[in-house]
Amino acid sequence: MSQSKRLLIIDxxxxxxxxxxxxxxxAKYEVDVAYNPKDGFQALKSKAYDxxxxxxxxxxxxxxxxxxxxxxxxxxxxxxxxxxxTGIREQMAFLFPGQAVHPHFVNVDELxxxxxxPKLLLExxxxxxxxxxxxxxxxx
Amino acid sequence: MQPEHTILVIDDExxxxxxxxxxxxxxxxxxxxxxxxxxxxxxxxESPPDLVFVDLKMPGLSGFxxxxxxxxxxxxxxxxxxxxxxxxxxxxxxxxxxxxxFLPKPFTPxxxxxxxxxxxxxxxxxxxxxxxxxxxxxxRENFAAxxxxxxxxxxxxxxxxxxxxxxxxADRLSHEQQARMERLKSRLDDVLKLxxxxxxxxxxxxxxxxxxxxxxxxxxxxxxxVETVQPHATRKAIEIVPKVAGPLPDVLGDEGSxxxxxxxxxxxxVKYSFPDSQxxxxxxxxxxxxxxxxxxxxxxIAKEDLPHLFQDFIRGQKQPEGAxxxxxxxxxxxxxxxxxxxxxxxxxxxxxxxxxRICLPAAPPRPDASATAECKV
Numbered sequence: 001m002s003q004s005k006r007l008l009i010i011d012x013x014x015x016x017x018x019x020x021x022x023x024x025x026x027a028k029y030e031v032d033v034a035y036n037p038k039d040g041f042q043a044l045k046s047k048a049y050d051x052x053x054x055x056x057x058x059x060x061x062x063x064x065x066x067x068x069x070x071x072x073x074x075x076x077x078x079x080x081x082x083x084x085x086t087g088i089r090e091q092m093a094f095l096f097p098g099q100a101v102h103p104h105f106v107n108v109d110e111l112x113x114x115x116x117x118p119k120l121l122l123e124x125x126x127x128x129x130x131x132x133x134x135x136x137x138x139x140x
Numbered sequence: 141m142q143p144e145h146t147i148l149v150i151d152d153e154x155x156x157x158x159x160x161x162x163x164x165x166x167x168x169x170x171x172x173x174x175x176x177x178x179x180x181x182x183x184x185x186e187s188p189p190d191l192v193f194v195d196l197k198m199p200g201l202s203g204f205x206x207x208x209x210x211x212x213x214x215x216x217x218x219x220x221x222x223x224x225x226x227x228x229x230x231x232x233x234x235x236x237x238x239x240x241x242f243l244p245k246p247f248t249p250x251x252x253x254x255x256x257x258x259x260x261x262x263x264x265x266x267x268x269x270x271x272x273x274x275x276x277x278x279x280r281e282n283f284a285a286x287x288x289x290x291x292x293x294x295x296x297x298x299x300x301x302x303x304x305x306x307x308x309x310a311d312r313l314s315h316e317q318q319a320r321m322e323r324l325k326s327r328l329d330d331v332l333k334l335x336x337x338x339x340x341x342x343x344x345x346x347x348x349x350x351x352x353x354x355x356x357x358x359x360x361x362x363x364x365x366v367e368t369v370q371p372h373a374t375r376k377a378i379e380i381v382p383k384v385a386g387p388l389p390d391v392l393g394d395e396g397s398x399x400x401x402x403x404x405x406x407x408x409x410v411k412y413s414f415p416d417s418q419x420x421x422x423x424x425x426x427x428x429x430x431x432x433x434x435x436x437x438x439x440x441i442a443k444e445d446l447p448h449l450f451q452d453f454i455r456g457q458k459q460p461e462g463a464x465x466x467x468x469x470x471x472x473x474x475x476x477x478x479x480x481x482x483x484x485x486x487x488x489x490x491x492x493x494x495x496x497r498i499c500l501p502a503a504p505p506r507p508d509a510s511a512t513a514e515c516k517v
Contacts, residue, residue: 013293019300022308057289087289087296115299115332118307 005129006030006048010040010067011055011085016114020053020085023118024125037063041070044077051129056086068105079135081108081128085116108132143170145260146187150180150206151195151222156245160193163249164256177201181209188214191259193243196223196230204237211238216270218263220255222247292335299328346475349397353480355390355503356398358423358430365402366421369410376415380406385424389502393480398500401473401484405434405496408469412494413438428502429482435495441488449486450474 007029011017017033024031032047034040037058044052052071056064068084071077082105108131110124147169149160157173165171172189174180177200184192192210196203203221210217221234224245231242240262243255306313306321313321366380373380391398409419413436420435441449450470477484481501488494 013297015294015297016300019297019302019304022304026308087292114293114296115303118303 004028004030005050006032007051007053007125008040008043008047008049009033009053010035010037010058010064011053012036012058013055016055020116020121023121027122027125029125037067041067044071044080049080051125051132052080052082053125054082054084056084065105068109072106077106079107079132081132082106082110083124083128084109084111085114086111087114108135144168145191146170146172146189147191147193147256147260148172148174148180148183148189149193150174150177150198150203151193152176152198153195156195156222159249160252163252177203177206180206184210184214184217188217190218190263191256192217192219193222193256194219196221196234204234207234207237207239216266218259218266220259289339292332292339295328295332295335299325299332302328346479349394349476349479352394353392354395356393356395357390358388358432358500359384361395361398362402362421362423362432364399365406368399368403369406372407372410373419376410376413378410378413378415379418380421381418382421383423385422388423388425388430389505391430391480391500392503393500394476397476398480401476401498402432402434404469404473405498408496409434409436409438409494412436412440425502426499429499430502432498432500433495435493437493440490440492441486441494442490446486446488450484 007024009017009021009031011033012035014035017035021031021033032043032049034043040054043049054064054067056062058064064084064086068082071080071082084105108128110128112120112124116124143166145168147164149157149171151157151160151173152175154175157175161171161173172183174183177194177198180192180194181201183189194203194206201209203223207219207221210219218240219238220241220243221239222243222245223230223234234242240259241255243251302321302325306318306325309321310318362382362384366382370380406419406421413419417437419437420433422431422433422435424431450473474484477498477500482499484496484498486494486496
């Protein structure tokens with residue numbers, strides 16, 4: 001099984017990033033990091049990734065959500081699977097009243113809470129990659 | 141210049157209205173008059189005055205009626221009653237119904253001025269108290285939210301790195317070192333959970349739950365909660381016995397948070413029950429309400445703890461070995477139940493057990509249900 005999948009992390013907390021990046025690298029993923037939404041979007045535009053790990057609360061507020069919305073509108077990036085990593089799961093429902101706790105912004109996304117245990121992180125990443133691959137195969 | 145105060149006088153005697161206006165009206169004080177209760181209430185609704193004088197004995201709505209209506213709609217409005225039959229009993233009754241003071245007829249201009257001044261001063265202090273209370277509430281919420289987030293992010297990053305390091309160092313650490321890592325993680329986890337509860341209590345606007353209320357079957361919520369708690373009960377050989385009395389009306393609510401309340405109550409019941417005992421869960425319709433009770437035969441709660449039980453950060457004195465928690469569960473439960481327009485209370489006898497009771501207003505019947513009922517008729 002070739003596991004040289006390429007992932008991008010967008011999160012403004014370098015320490016937290018270090019804690020998930022090492023888990024992903026150890027699992028043989030290729031991992032890039034952007035520490036703010038602007039660099040993150042730039043990276044997505046310039047390089048093809050298999051999956052995005054996205055923080056919600058960055059900078060002045062829920063800037064991660066803005067990225068996710070932008071991705072949903074971009075025909076080239078709409079199918080990129082996204083793992084939303086949030087420290088504010090319990091508030092998500094209140095940020096988006098009337099919606100499920102897990103708001104879908106792009107075709108394939110999932111939500112996990114910070115901190116995330118290594119096993120769960122890897123399971124989620126694998127599952128998302130698999131779902132995205134199946135979708136791609138079906139659309140062809 | 142806008143007058144500082146507005147005083148409303150409600151009296152069916154024109155002479156009283158005129159004399160009050162003459163004595164009280166001035167550059168800083170506007171006096172409105174109403175010859176009857178209905179007109180007076182209309183004026184209050186248009187623009188709430190700072191002080192209301194109301195005659196007790198009037199045709200139509202009496203002063204007592206008006207007092208009661210004002211109490212219900214404007215709990216902080218200052219009302220002084222005027223009456224011609226200045227008996228002690230009517231004075232006491234008016235004060236009991238929430239009047240600030242009492243003015244017997246006939247009164248001198250000086251008496252009227254004095255009592256009006258006191259009434260207005262009381263109004264000012266009340267408003268100040270309310271403003272301070274609001275400010276305190278806001279400060280508390282904001283402070284807690286900021287502190288929690290500032291604590292949560294770094295602790296989350298710390299925990300993440302502990303996770304990663306434990307993994308990376310797995311084959312290099314001795315058993316003792318690995319055990320220490322596990323303990324570190326579990327301690328950090330406790331702190332994170334505490335902050336999580338804290339956030340729920342202080343910063344989340346629980347009223348927003350109302351936006352997504354829907355009709356719920358109580359039996360379903362109950363079953364879900366029992367299922368969640370079952371493993372803990374089984375571990376202590378405790379039997380949970382649900383008793384739902386007949387078909388129950390739905391309640392209007394948020395399924396997730398109501399389940400949380402029941403899980404919380406059942407969890408407590410398991411925690412404070414003796415092994416090999418039973419916990420009874422009952423649900424029944426009761427005068428437009430659905431009543432749910434969780435009854436255990438456990439350690440019970442000391443009398444002195446009962447009044448504080450549903451407040452923030454209170455945990456009973458008697459802690460069984462190994463009971464964890466921060467004392468927020470019941471406070472959160474109370475808030476959730478209250479948002480649903482219900483109430484929660486407890487009966488307990490130390491050594492005998494506790495009964496927690498939740499009352500929720502029954503939802504109006506679902507449209508499809510009423511349609512079938514009509515067909516039968």
